Amino acid sequence: MLEKKWWHSSVVYQIYPRSFCDSNNDGIGDLKGIISKLDYLKELGIDVIWLSPVYKSPNDDNGYDISDYRDIMDEFGTMEDMDNLLKEANDRGIKILMDLVLNHTSDEHKWFMEAKKNPNSKYRDYYIFRKPVDGKEPNEMKSTFSGSAWELDKNSNEYYLHLFSKKQPDLNWENEEVRNELYDMINFWIDKGVGGFRLDVIDLVGKEPDKLITANGPKLHEYINEMNVNTFGKKDLLTVGETWGATPKIAKLYSNPIRNELSMVFQFEHISLDEIPGKTKWDLAPLNFIKLKEVFNKWQTELDNEGWNSLFWNNHDLPRIVSRWGNDSEEYRELSAKMLATVLHMQKGTPYIYQGEEIGMTNVVFDSIDEYNDIEL
Numbered sequence: 001m002l003e004k005k006w007w008h009s010s011v012v013y014q015i016y017p018r019s020f021c022d023s024n025n026d027g028i029g030d031l032k033g034i035i036s037k038l039d040y041l042k043e044l045g046i047d048v049i050w051l052s053p054v055y056k057s058p059n060d061d062n063g064y065d066i067s068d069y070r071d072i073m074d075e076f077g078t079m080e081d082m083d084n085l086l087k088e089a090n091d092r093g094i095k096i097l098m099d100l101v102l103n104h105t106s107d108e109h110k111w112f113m114e115a116k117k118n119p120n121s122k123y124r125d126y127y128i129f130r131k132p133v134d135g136k137e138p139n140e141m142k143s144t145f146s147g148s149a150w151e152l153d154k155n156s157n158e159y160y161l162h163l164f165s166k167k168q169p170d171l172n173w174e175n176e177e178v179r180n181e182l183y184d185m186i187n188f189w190i191d192k193g194v195g196g197f198r199l200d201v202i203d204l205v206g207k208e209p210d211k212l213i214t215a216n217g218p219k220l221h222e223y224i225n226e227m228n229v230n231t232f233g234k235k236d237l238l239t240v241g242e243t244w245g246a247t248p249k250i251a252k253l254y255s256n257p258i259r260n261e262l263s264m265v266f267q268f269e270h271i272s273l274d275e276i277p278g279k280t281k282w283d284l285a286p287l288n289f290i291k292l293k294e295v296f297n298k299w300q301t302e303l304d305n306e307g308w309n310s311l312f313w314n315n316h317d318l319p320r321i322v323s324r325w326g327n328d329s330e331e332y333r334e335l336s337a338k339m340l341a342t343v344l345h346m347q348k349g350t351p352y353i354y355q356g357e358e359i360g361m362t363n364v365v366f367d368s369i370d371e372y373n374d375i376e377l
Contacts, residue, residue, distance in 0.1 A: 002305055007196075007238040007263060010047035012097065012352040016316050017054055017076055018062070020355055031077035031085050042092045044358060048238065049089060050097040050198050052316055054082065058108050060167040061375050062316075064200060065106035069185045086193050095195025097238060102182055103204045104168040112169050119156045126178050127169045128161040128209055129153070141209060145375055149209075161209050163201075165375055173205045173223055186231040196238030199262070203243040215245045221253055224261045233260055238350075240310055241265040248302035255307035264308040264350060270295045271318060274325075287325050300348055309349030313340060314357055323363035333360050 002008075021033030031054065041049065053063035056071040063073065072079050089096050105112060115123040130138040130150070138159055141149040143166075150159040151166040161170045171178055186197070202224070206217030224241075232239055239262040241254055246267040254262045273291050274284040303309055313321035322328050326336035337360030345351050355361075366372060 002308065003257065005263070006236065007048070007350055008308070010095075010238070010350055011045060012048040012050050012238075012350060013041060013044070013046040014050040014052065014315055014352060014354045016052045016355060026075075028075045030075065031072070031081040035081075035085050035088050038088055038092055038094065042094060046094065046353075048095045048097050048195060050352065051099060053099045053101060058106055058167070060106065061165050064101050065104070065108075065165065065168045066101055067106040067108040068110075070188055083192065090193060095238070096193075097196045097198055097240075098189055098194050099200060100186070100189075100197045101200040102171070103201045104162065104164060104170045107167045107169055116153055116155060119158075122177070125175050126172055126181075128172050129156070129158045130161070130209075131158055139209070139212060141212060141214070163204060163207070163214060170207070171205075173207075174219075179223065179226065180230075183227060183230040186227070190232060190235060190237070194237075196240075196263070197232065199239065199241045201244075202241040202262075203245060215243075216250065221259070221261065224254070225259065228260045228262075237263075239263045240350075244268050248299060248307075251299075251303060252307045255303070264310045266310050266312065266352075267299065269299070271313075296347065309347070310352060311344050311347050311349040312352040312354075313344060314354035315352070316354070320361055320363045321357075322360050328360075328362040333362065336360070 015034060017029045017031065017034065020029040021037050022029050023032035023036060024030065034049075034051075053066065054072055054076045055063065055066045056068035057063045057066050057073055059065070059073075072082050086096055107113075107116075111123045111126045114121050115127050115129075118124070119129075132138065132152075137148050137150040139150075141161070141163075143149045143162060144164050149161055149163050151162055151169075152159055162168050163170055171182075173179060189197075203215045203220065205223055206220030207214050208217050228239075241262050241264075243250070243254065243265040246254070246265050247269075248267075251265050251267055253259060255264045270292060273295065274287050275281060276283055276285050299309055318324075320328075321340055322333060322337045326340050327333065328336070337357075341353075341357075344353075
């Protein structure tokens with residue numbers, strides 16, 4: 001049997017700060033706005049707030065491009081506001097789960113700016129630079145946001161790797177100094193009293209780009225174990241990894257307590273059931289309900305006492321479930337949302353709900369594609 005942990009009986013509520021609560025009427029949500037809603041969240045019955053990135057960022061990818069891990073985005077407030085949020089949340093028995101991006105930084109991070117300015121700097125090896133091959137990109141690796149994963153640095157005539165936006169250069173986890181810098185930063189936040197971390201695309205940090213390996217690289221679990229030993233493994237914290245390609249077998253590598261890695265992972269098999277192979281992620285098929293039950297059954301039974309499930313329908317990357325698989329009409333929205341919530345909360349695992357899910361919030365509808373501000377468009 002798994003040793004009982006506090007997060008086995010917790011409910012996590014994800015806040016996307018920009019659109020949650022605006023305290024100063026500038027049209028942008030902020031930390032003081034979150035503080036003003038803590039009593040509501042306590043009454044709602046949540047135990048943990050997963051806070052999407054609030055670090056200093058030029059916002060090329062909505063804060064997932066971090067320029068300073070130890071400072072707060074001006075639009076959201078100050079570090080004093082962050083400290084106050086931690087205090088006020090802890091006073092109400094609510095823990096704060098920080099969203100941590102360790103695969104890449106912003107190209108405006110001081111490390112990358114120094115790496116570009118001086119190819120002989122130690123920071124050059126903090127990132128992944130390669131010489132051209134036949135005057136072109138080093139290989140055929142593609143960015144998640146379309147196009148090549150390699151961008152030319154004209155100053156040195158070398159390419160740097162970015163698995164996402166060209167303003168999100170990938171960190172070189174093979175460099176021990178990089179890893180130690182990141183561990184030191186994680187401990188900075190632990191010392192502030194956070195309740196844990198959501199680890200963005202953590203399955204990519206073991207990449208081997210010269211071998212065209214991105215997810216689940218051969219050193220991935222060695223790195224995560226090392227991070228655990230040097231940071232949150234010393235504390236009773238919740239850690240959840242974003243792992244798009246995880247199977248139950250892989251998930252047990254992350255979340256079996258004897259391995260000293262993470263508390264759990266987000267797996268996306270259930271939420272990918274309406275995707276059509278070879279089509280874009282916006283071209284979806286009707287949901288196969290039998291397949292959905294099979295997937296839930298597989299994850300519930302195969303992890304059992306060797307790992308722990310995260311349970312979710314929605315997050316900042318996904319459409320609202322009541323609009324996607326439910327019925328968001330005025331007549332049936334409330335019943336549909338309750339049904340979907342019942343399915344989620346009656347399973348074994350830690351449930352994660354996305355802001356507004358508790359009121360059956362639906363997808364926003366725009367009149368034109370031009371109204372969508374999406375980095376992939």
